[in-house]
Amino acid sequence: MIDVKDLSVKYGGVTSLDGMNLRFEAGVCGLIGPNGAGKTTFFNVLSGFVRPASGGVTAFGDDLLRMTHYRRARWGIRRTFQTEQAISDLTVYDNVAMIHSKLRGSAHRDDIMQSIEFVGGGISPWAKVGSLTAGQRRLVEVARAVAGKPRLILLDEPAAGLPDGETRHLTGVIKNIPSHTGALTILVDHDMALVSSSGRPAAGSSSSTRRGRPTTARATSTRRRWPAPSVRTEVCGAASRPANAIASSTSPRRGRAPDAASGRRCAR
Numbered sequence: 001m002i003d004v005k006d007l008s009v010k011y012g013g014v015t016s017l018d019g020m021n022l023r024f025e026a027g028v029c030g031l032i033g034p035n036g037a038g039k040t041t042f043f044n045v046l047s048g049f050v051r052p053a054s055g056g057v058t059a060f061g062d063d064l065l066r067m068t069h070y071r072r073a074r075w076g077i078r079r080t081f082q083t084e085q086a087i088s089d090l091t092v093y094d095n096v097a098m099i100h101s102k103l104r105g106s107a108h109r110d111d112i113m114q115s116i117e118f119v120g121g122g123i124s125p126w127a128k129v130g131s132l133t134a135g136q137r138r139l140v141e142v143a144r145a146v147a148g149k150p151r152l153i154l155l156d157e158p159a160a161g162l163p164d165g166e167t168r169h170l171t172g173v174i175k176n177i178p179s180h181t182g183a184l185t186i187l188v189d190h191d192m193a194l195v196s197s198s199g200r201p202a203a204g205s206s207s208s209t210r211r212g213r214p215t216t217a218r219a220t221s222t223r224r225r226w227p228a229p230s231v232r233t234e235v236c237g238a239a240s241r242p243a244n245a246i247a248s249s250t251s252p253r254r255g256r257a258p259d260a261a262s263g264r265r266c267a268r
């Protein structure tokens, strides 16, 4: 479980996150919001690239913000970025192998091969990443994220710019990450479409939002079709909430979505 408490990030005069309070539980969690809402900033805080002005994050009982970024990788955080990070001149296998892993020797090799097999897409471990399609390169990035026994996987708009067929395959893969790795997975997107296209509509029931308390919402209407893992969606920086979306980010101080304010300020 990831507990985010009163998290604020400021870049000079820009407040990217303003008193964010959220709780993510096991499974795939969607985090949505318009451009500039602070979604990537939130990931940067979790992965250690950005130091927040205030607030805290507890991950499975550990104080994440006290760890250096390389200790977080060792702890089990993995992420993908909005821009491609896989190295074109290296093989798929070598790209995955460079991810931190507690495994050694043949167990490490098996884990790499299983991660590549898990993402599918007809990718040969021995192909150079530069020879792959855009969708396959995204899958390599997901393979890197699931390798090495991760505990928390952060996916930042992984399907952006992909054609429908490749998006469908990718979202199917994402859906299976928790059962493959056991990792809590947070999927960022700026609207509901990606989460919905995974086959699990994110909307289903609205949570009642109590002032000053984070709430968690579940796609109850889809539970029978998708029994596990459950999907929750949080709205980040939503200036206006989608009618059937789930809004659960609340400000203790003002009793309203904190990033609604920052979303307006930060909108590009």
Ligand SMILES: Nc1ncnc2c1ncn2[C@@H]1O[C@H](COP(=O)(O)OP(=O)(O)O)[C@@H](O)[C@H]1O
Residues within 6 Å of the ligand: 011, 014, 015, 016, 033, 034, 035, 036, 037, 038, 039, 040, 041, 042, 265, 266, 267, 268
């Ligand atoms: N390094 C930075 N320096 C200054 N402002 C930044 C920086 N990174 C992000 N921001 C600002 O913070 C806000 C949130 O950005 P971001 O987290 O990238 O939003 P999202 O991922 O939701 O689109 C935006 O207004 C953006 O311009």
Ligand SMILES: [Mg+2]
Residues within 6 Å of the ligand: 039, 040, 041, 082, 156
């Ligand atoms: Mg972003």
